[in-house]
Amino acid sequence: MATSPAVAPGAVPAEPLVRAQVGLWSDAWRRLRRNRLALVAAIYLTCLVGVGLVSIFWTPYSISHTGVGPTYQGPTSAHPLGLDNLGRDILSRLMVGVQISLIVGVGTQIVVLAVGVPLGLAAGYFRGWVDTVVSFVINVFYGIPDLLVALILITVISLGKPSLDKIIIAIAATRWMDMARLTRGQTLSLREREFIEASRSSGARPLKILFGHLFPNALGPIIVQATFGIPQAILFEAFLSFLGLGVPPPTPSWGAMAADGVHSLRIAPHIVLAPSLALIFTLMAFNFVGDGLRDALDPRQRR
Amino acid sequence: MIAPLLEVKDLHTRFFTDDGVVQAVNGISFELNEGESLGIVGESGCGKSMTALSIMGLVPEPGRVTGGEIRFRGEDLLRMRAEDVREIRGRDIAMIFQDPLSSLNPVLRNGFQIEEAVLAHRDLPRRVTAEQAVALLRKVHVPAAEARAKDYPHQLSGGMRQRTMIAMGLANQPAVLIADEPTTALDVTVQAQILELLRELNRDMRTAIVMITHNLGVVAGLCDRVIVMYAGQIVEEGPVDEIFERPQHPYTWALLRSVPRVDAMRHERLRSIEGLPPDLVQPPSGCRFHPRCPFRVDRCFVEEPPLESAGEGHRAACWVRMARAYDEMGAADLVDVRPGAASGIHAAGEGVGG
Numbered sequence: 218m219a220t221s222p223a224v225a226p227g228a229v230p231a232e233p234l235v236r237a238q239v240g241l242w243s244d245a246w247r248r249l250r251r252n253r254l255a256l257v258a259a260i261y262l263t264c265l266v267g268v269g270l271v272s273i274f275w276t277p278y279s280i281s282h283t284g285v286g287p288t289y290q291g292p293t294s295a296h297p298l299g300l301d302n303l304g305r306d307i308l309s310r311l312m313v314g315v316q317i318s319l320i321v322g323v324g325t326q327i328v329v330l331a332v333g334v335p336l337g338l339a340a341g342y343f344r345g346w347v348d349t350v351v352s353f354v355i356n357v358f359y360g361i362p363d364l365l366v367a368l369i370l371i372t373v374i375s376l377g378k379p380s381l382d383k384i385i386i387a388i389a390a391t392r393w394m395d396m397a398r399l400t401r402g403q404t405l406s407l408r409e410r411e412f413i414e415a416s417r418s419s420g421a422r423p424l425k426i427l428f429g430h431l432f433p434n435a436l437g438p439i440i441v442q443a444t445f446g447i448p449q450a451i452l453f454e455a456f457l458s459f460l461g462l463g464v465p466p467p468t469p470s471w472g473a474m475a476a477d478g479v480h481s482l483r484i485a486p487h488i489v490l491a492p493s494l495a496l497i498f499t500l501m502a503f504n505f506v507g508d509g510l511r512d513a514l515d516p517r518q519r520r
Numbered sequence: 521m522i523a524p525l526l527e528v529k530d531l532h533t534r535f536f537t538d539d540g541v542v543q544a545v546n547g548i549s550f551e552l553n554e555g556e557s558l559g560i561v562g563e564s565g566c567g568k569s570m571t572a573l574s575i576m577g578l579v580p581e582p583g584r585v586t587g588g589e590i591r592f593r594g595e596d597l598l599r600m601r602a603e604d605v606r607e608i609r610g611r612d613i614a615m616i617f618q619d620p621l622s623s624l625n626p627v628l629r630n631g632f633q634i635e636e637a638v639l640a641h642r643d644l645p646r647r648v649t650a651e652q653a654v655a656l657l658r659k660v661h662v663p664a665a666e667a668r669a670k671d672y673p674h675q676l677s678g679g680m681r682q683r684t685m686i687a688m689g690l691a692n693q694p695a696v697l698i699a700d701e702p703t704t705a706l707d708v709t710v711q712a713q714i715l716e717l718l719r720e721l722n723r724d725m726r727t728a729i730v731m732i733t734h735n736l737g738v739v740a741g742l743c744d745r746v747i748v749m750y751a752g753q754i755v756e757e758g759p760v761d762e763i764f765e766r767p768q769h770p771y772t773w774a775l776l777r778s779v780p781r782v783d784a785m786r787h788e789r790l791r792s793i794e795g796l797p798p799d800l801v802q803p804p805s806g807c808r809f810h811p812r813c814p815f816r817v818d819r820c821f822v823e824e825p826p827l828e829s830a831g832e833g834h835r836a837a838c839w840v841r842m843a844r845a846y847d848e849m850g851a852a853d854l855v856d857v858r859p860g861a862a863s864g865i866h867a868a869g870e871g872v873g874g
Contacts, residue, residue, distance in 0.1 A: 231626065250768060251755065396532050410622060410626055411617055411622040411623045412622060412623050412625045412626070414578060414580075415615075415617055415618070415623040415624070415685070415688075416625070417578055417609070418576050418578060418608035418609060418610060418611040418614065418615040418617075419609070419636070419637040419640055419688055419689070419691070420606050420607065420608075420610025420611055420616065420637075420640040420641055421610070421637075421640045422606065425636070425640070428638065430628075432637075433625070433627045433628065434626070434627050435624070439869070496532070
């Protein structure tokens with residue numbers, strides 16, 4: 218290995234320099250690929266995102282156009298998943314429902330990250346009264362039933378007219394505590410590590426230490442937590458929509474679609490079945506990916 | 521006479537624990553001049569590291585600097601705003617730590633971490649700092665610096681990591697570099713290389729170095745002056761040669777005897793120091809070393825010895841001093857080093873076997 222030709226006196230000879238360039242992320246990716254279940258789930262989710270994107274521009278039928286065929290009609294070649302109680306094409310509505318679910322799932326986690334991570338970092342790093350206040354608020358939110366929080370918030374902030382962003386905020390309000398608590402715990406142990414002391418001794422500003430040193434080290438668990446949080450949020454949204462508190466009709470949320478079919482469950486189970494199965498597969502996929510990420514990002518669990 | 525670069529006066533650092541107040545640093549004073557190399561030695565828990573962290577303003581909870589002055593270029597760091605101290609930290613006074621692996625952020629690239637140290641004090645574009653990081657790595661003799669800058673800490677050997685730490689410390693050309701046991705975690709050949717590097721920096725860049733160590737060999741090779749600490753206090757200080765040739769405090773004497781020497785005769789045994797370092801919640805009365813000192817006299821039990829001159833630039837805090845111990849107590853060929861053995865003075869209730 219050629220180094221600089223003129224080596225200063227007292228310089229040490231070069232060490233063997235042949236090392237594989239294995240970074241944290243490439244290593245994690247390698248381990249994730251070995252996990253079949255997570256890989257299949259990841260492929261499913263990629264397809265789901267594709268379907269969601271396509272549905273923005275094209276669906277087989279209009280999602281709000283009623284009576285494209287007989288109401289309650291089962292699957293046919295023209296309508297692979299059948300028609301619902303108003304004679305709307307279920308496949309088209311399911312496709313648009315993907316958008317809603319993904320936006321709610323991911324959007325909620327973005328809000329949760331934006332709120333939970335800074336609060337957790339601050340509480341864990343500064344401790345003292347900051348920690349006392351943050352921990353108190355976390356415990357208060359844990360103490361109130363999440364459905365109650367969501368219902369009250371939706372009613373208050375949307376003035377009876379729920380929309381997607383308000384639903385996201387309402388769900389995030391019931392879900393941010395896990396993230397804050399996780400980040401706080403991570404920070405509490407990381408702050409005692411020597412490299413934090415070293416960066417303080419080099420004169421780093423507190424904000425730099427929080428986001429430049431502590432956050433990257435806690436990133437693995439945070440990503441895993443966020444991945445598990447997505448299906449929770451999707452389920453919660455479906456639940457709200459099922460109760461009629463979600464996005465207003467005719468926007469097809471999976472929860473609302475299932476609610477549409479409940480009364481005719483005996484004669485036309487496909488109306489409930491289609492969105493429910495879509496929900497189940499999606500939740501499972503996110504959980505498998507989350508599991509795979511947890512194994513991949515935690516070197517201690519290396520097998 | 522030029523004012524010293526760093527002046528510590530009567531520094532007290534205490535830890536307020538559930539078991540009581542630990543007097544980690546108890547009234548120490550010293551000066552560090554521009555370009556000087558000062559060693560602070562003592563066994564574990566004698567307050568060396570806490571002295572360094574007090575200077576950096578990084579004493580961990582539940583500790584606090586409770587008194588004294590730390591003047592850097594005439595200004596008292598203890599009375600400055602936190603933000604001003606942060607500015608000095610890393611820019612004027614930098615510190616390197618014992619374990620180079622745990623002192624580097626495992627998820628950030630080496631070069632990036634050096635850049636961060638630069639950016640903490642100067643507003644420069646990334647392109648410039650990236651070049652500086654590589655230049656700094658070269659300065660500390662890291663081979664293939666460009667490639668190593670792109671590595672993560674775990675990809676480097678211990679010596680290379682410590683060089684990276686030193687590069688971080690030098691990022692802003694500090695006037696003082698505090699090295700807290702920088703070679704303890706490294707193997708012996710690498711230790712020598714790191715010491716050579718520090719010596720070179722001290723010589724070429726006129727960086728004043730405070731070398732904190734329990735290894736007397738390190739001090740002998742690097743430092744101009746030595747401070748010997750025991751139980752949070754300075755027991756002896758002076759020029760390196762003077763301390764090594766004519767130690768006046770029994771603790772220094774005992775420390776030197778406990779170091780293996782190449783020129784020692786076969787039959788000579790290494791002498792350990794009897795007993796353990798004192799409990800700093802309730803330190804011993806009088807001289808803090810008296811419970812372990814073979815040369816103690818009655819006065820040592822009750823009265824604290826002041827740090828007084830024992831030659832040119834040489835000071836020691838001892839009622840007996842080794843000069844007297846050699847003349848009157850046969851210190852030259854002392855075999856029994858149990859407390860009070862040489863002077864024959866034992867505390868009440870303390871058996872000879874103590």
